[in-house]
Amino acid sequence: MKRVYPRAQAALRAVSRHEFVAGSDLAPSITGHSIPREETVRHLLSLMPEIEPDQRLVHVGGGSGYLTAVLAELAHTVVYVERNPVVAEAAKARFARLGMHNIEVMTVDAEAGLPALEGDLVLCTTFLKNLKGLLPALRDRGRLVCLEGRAGPVPSLAMFENRGGTLARSQTLGWVDFNRNAEQILIDLGLVDDTLLSAARAEAAQTNARVLDVVRKRLNLEEVGLYQDLARQRGMVFREADEVLTGLQPGLFRRFSRTFLDLSRLIPITEVNGRITVITDDPDARTDQLERLTPNSTIECVLVTPTDFRRIWSALDLTAQGKQFVEDHADPVTAPAAQASLGDKSDSRQVAPYLVSVYEAILLDAVSEKASDIHIEQYGERVRVRLRVDGELHDLSRYQLTPRELRGVINVIKLRAELNIAEHRLPQGGRSQLKLGDALYDLRIQTQPSLHGEHVVIRLLPQTGRAMTIAELGMSKAIGARYQRLLDNPAGLVLVVGPTGSGKSTTLYAGLQTLADDGRRKVITVEDPIEYSIDNIQQTRVRADIGFGFADAMRAFVREDPDVILVGEIRDQETALEAIRASQTGHVVLSTLHCNDAVDSLQRLYDLGVHPNSIAGELLAVIAQRLAKRICLHCRQPAEPEPGILAELFPDGAPANFRCYEGQGCEHCNGRGTQGRVAIVEYMEVNSDIRNAISSQPPIGELRWRALDAGLVTMRDSALDHVIEGVIPLSELPRILPRERMAPEVRGGRRRSE
Secondary structure (H helix, E strand, O other): OOOOOHHHHHHHHHOOHHHHOOOOOOOOOOOOOOOOOHHHHHHHHHHOOOOOOOOEEEEEOOOOOHHHHHHHOOOOEEEEEEOOHHHHHHHHHHHHHOOOOOEEEEEOOHHHOOOOOOEEEEEEOOOOOOHHHHHHHEEEEEEEEEEEOOOOOOOEEEEEEEOOOOEEEEEEEEEOOOOOOHHHHHHHOOOOOHHHHHHHHHHHHHHOOOHHHHHHHHHOOOHHHHHHHHHHHHOOEEOOHHHHHOOOOHHHHHOOOHHHHHHHOOEEEEEEOOEEEEEEOOOOOOOHHHHHHOOOOEEEEEEOOHHHHHHHHHHHHHHHHHHHHHHHOOOOOOOOHHHOOOOOOOOOOOOOHHHHHHHHHHHHHHHHOOOOEEEEEEEOOEEEEEEEEOOEEEEOOOOOOOHHHHHHHHHHHHHHOOOOOOOOOOOEEEEEEEEEOOEEEEEEEEEEEOOOOEEEEEEEEEOOEOOOOHHHOOOOHHHHHHHHHHHOOOOEEEEEEOOOOOOHHHHHHHHHHHHHHHOOOOEEEEEOOOOOOEOOOEEEEOEHHHOEOHHHHHHHHOOOOOOEEEEOOOOOHHHHHHHHHHHHOOOEEEEEEOOOOOOHHHHHHHHOOOOHHHHHHHEEEEEEEEEEEEEOOOOEEEEOOOHHHHHHHOOOOOOOOOOEEEEOOOOOOOOOOEEEEEEEEEEEEOOHHHHHHHHHOOOHHHHHHHHHHOOOEOHHHHHHHHHHOOOOOHHHHHHHOOHHHOOOOOOOHHHHHO
16 A cells, blocks of 8 residues: 555544544445545545645545545545435535535536536546546546446546546556445444444454344344345345245255355355355355356345345255255155054154254244244145244245155154154143244244144244333333333232233233333242243243142242232132232232133133122222234325224214324335234223222123223224324224224213113
């Protein structure tokens, strides 16, 4: 590298690069060319002819303005040229704030041509197809310094001269690397500072991890969004696994050493007309070694997330192993799989590594799509693998397993869950764990014999040490505040009710997480099973095999000085009575019941043999809930209400200002229009009126009328609030509300009964 002349050194010291990045609202749009590193600017100035104090310069591709500001310290006047008006206005504001009054800002597309600017020198740090458009900006004998060659990792810098209206090439000045590594990009995006980055480097060295992974974990950054930003900054294409998986070329993958590909963090996926496309999860990955291995091909590098990188590697690996599995297990004569006996033990031998890879790939797909359950089923000769995402099942069609392969996969699942692989006639339940990077998942396994073979359902429960807080549940602020207040009571019973899969445990765990964060109260739980592990909460599992049930745990807990006790579920009279006794002895008791709504829970307690006066005295509140799909925030748009649903909701006519929304479908939600779910709650707080009603034990219909008069927040009201606010689509209401609850309920039960 040439030595930088003293005035250039002084200019670099005078301008802080930090001023052009920190706090910038341009973070998603800045690139290495628009905000070059200080080392890059120093190298650039060493290659260029020395800038004199009386010169007029034109900088094309000014970006954030950092390089322009350095040039302004050297020249009399600098004209900043940028085609993006938003970027140009932000740079202009920076120049004014820093008192740089010798910079003229011009918003124009240089590709279309520049006006007469009488520049002594034009510096172009962006790639232009038409250099002649820059000619009018140069005076006669003025010089143009610009990038040339392909817009690759390290372009060359060339100099031209205006000789009587013609650009004459003078010389090639050298190479200029505008690329920034991932760490520099994180700083430029405002995600980290030098202190955090140093700590992340130390942790990465200690744990043998990548710095980028450590930073993402520390800041709890969303993986896809982070890698999209990194791809934009590096000038790379970003793809998600679903876009890539359909076009993989397994033969290309097998041409290269797996050790080389693993160390390089590269996977070749397609080769078309001499162009090899590779994917990587490392923004700083180098392809030069791969280029030397394939001298007659050009390499296109695409960025994916680490999770998708593992999925794609797994898919290619499975193809190779599957081919070998078929060759190794090809029988001259094979009996139809549908005729195999359920008690057949022929598949209980050691399973092939290929089948282990199949199971792990299915788990990886489930984690990637944020699935709650995996369903593996057989129907005759057809094997079906499905994921439950946001409450709905959809097929993983790329797993075309044979019945024989399915039996091998089920053996892998049973072995991992410590189940009996020789038992095919009875249902079995077990559990295992999945560790994926820093994430840990608890897997609940249930096998079920069926007509054609065994089916398996796997529930995935992330174990993060934290649950959602009440604020993150999506409840209305009013109900969230009431729920928070319930936890502060000195004693009483709080029930969360609803059918299986309605999110009852998630709501209870949100309360536990709030208590754990507060840290002033001791919380003990008894669960079957423990769904989420929460730091600072004492959690206990029911052990029916040794006679330790919910009621036994409750009797023991009251002697351990707890403030709050969670009972996973009230299933029988003994547990219900112990929950009431714990409440009577000065504890807040949280639990769940399986019933349809808040008022039905009272009838359920009556049926369990709890005395009405005990219920009236100890019950604080009941939260009944269902889960509804959230509208995707990235593609939400106003929608036309469906007339049939409106007629059910508003028999007397819908309000004139009624509005609703829907998701159009986009890449963020895989075209579904919804992403995630939210609890729709019915909230009944037990006041004196409801206590009197509970004690008198009226018919359930009358009890509901009294609850409505006493301020019951119905599920219909909660659902409509979410519809109007654009949280859930109107089409969700018939799915979560029975027909008789779609219309407004009549309040004032006494008048109605008359």
